[in-house]
Amino acid sequence: MRLASAPLRRICRQHRTLSTFVERDVVILRQKLNQDNIIVTKPLNPANKISTHKGDISHADIIGKGPRDLVTSSAGHEYRIHTITLAEYVSLTRRLVTPIYPADANLIVSLFDLHPSAANNAEKIEVLEAGTGHGALTLHLSRAIHGANSQVPKPAPVSEGEEDQSVTESGNGEHQSDSDNALGAWKASRKAVIHTIDISPKYSKHAAKIVAGFRHGVYAGNVDFHVGDVSEWIKSEHVRRDSEEPFLTHAFLDLPATHDHLSAAASALKKDGTLIIFNPSITQILDCIQKIKRENIPLFLDQTLELGNNGSSGGKPWDLRAVKPRASSKNQPTEVVPESAKSSGSESLDESITRDPAQALKEAKSEDPNWTFVCRPKVGERITGGGFLGIFRKMKDTARP
Template sequence: MDEGLFLLKDGKGRAFLVRAKPGGVFHHHRGTVPHEAILEAGPGGRVKTHLGEELSVHRPSLEEYVLHMKRSATPTYPKDASAMVALLDLAPGMRVLEAGTGSGGLTLFLARAVGPEGLVDSYEARPQHLKQAEANVRAFWPHDNVRFHLKALEEAELEGEAYHGVALDLMEPWKVLPKAALALMPDRFLVAYLPNITQVLELVKGAEGLPLRLERVLEVGWREWEIRLPVAHPRFQQVGHTAFLVVFRRWKAS
């Protein structure tokens, strides 16, 4: 992680991602803080704005970073990204194929799951998105285990049965399903992230005749609670539906 990367939180729980550098100034609506003060306080410390507003200083977690990093595309929500890692059954040293890269949120979850000895091959056809994704990944993740490819997966030349998992976050994943299926090792998983059920049905239809078995379709719930002793209740603003996760398992070629 970039040593100058910090997350500041105010008294109301609002979070701000800051890349501290000499001479820089963080602007809060309740005053300013020199970046030198943030660097001096360090993770777990506290700083005050010139108007007296107290802010806590942290190293951002992966979830916090993905939610607050710069975006060129809407990132895969952390609750879904972590579920995809579990559904793909990833472990250190594995190889995983991703398309598309988007802002790099899911890429970070995949890269950390397979570890420095593993590999993520990530494909993105839009130059602006890939540039931002690469910057986002490099700022948070210090290991060189992600290969970024500026092309659509349809154009890629993939080795057969080379990947332990395939993660698809595309508007029309059924177009790349035949190629992705052949690149997946037998008895391993392909997981697609799709916002609406019409896409799910189209993807399942597109899998007919391919060496893929539909394992399950699910949504990931996430319900936060507000605790203000002695009162506890669900937060009024909740994260609702974000996407359907569609899980396929690869048959062994006959």
């Protein structure tokens, strides 16, 4: 027993050390007598302090303590220290735009059905997020693919004598070059990448800071940040890769004019890849369906979900279909479709706009002036607010003649 207890004690000591807060950690403080009084710290720095109406709290007093330990302010008020979760981090950190709430972000990630693998023969996962915003979904996506990538190489150490010398006059330049080369090689070898793009440099920079600030940037290396128009970025990626072949496993669009980017997104999406669009209004989802039908974009609508306020809903399904009423169809000649001409599964034109073939409605062609939409919640009453997700899948490029 003594032989076994020594290693066990070492493991326990190591665990206890790793469970204490260190410099650059972000933690949550809750007042002991008022749990609703929450403070999210900046990255811990021994020289800094938190000033509140109940006294100051030194970062140095937090460093070295563990989760649920108490720290006392200068006025004698006790606060309990907590490890910050991802959900708390994206919801409580300073924001420039409204974030995608954790429940909604988790739903979106689950809809992509990601299965990352670090195996050499595993297919590379590339996910596009257009509309970086606060970086909340970026972090959730990066966490989902994190297992596919090896650890980011650490920067080369710099000695004290080199820190104050210029790069051109010391070996620090060589160290920096080696670090850059190692990082570049690591990025090229990644098995999973999140490409996130925002039209605003300000929002993109802030989101990058948010991603890098969570747990010492553990998920930051999986993400490439871009600034600009998403359609132009996709075109530039095709040029950079010297190929017109699709390269995206999945894509998410959270943009004011989503329908303007559907064609570009579809061109970069691999067959059977998932394209999820977020819009505040159901009519914007309808605009996307009309665009797909009108321009024969090789996408079909898989499902439509409504999100609740502040992430309160797991996604209520909506019945959203382009249809032609029976009364209107009576005046039209019946077209007999040969069995050999029918598409299988959900890649047919009819299946791309309906999820309920039992309905006594005839699907309309896009050029028919009499076509309209069924647009209603599938069950229960409508939840106010939130937004809508349109989940599309990529057909074969030749699936829509």
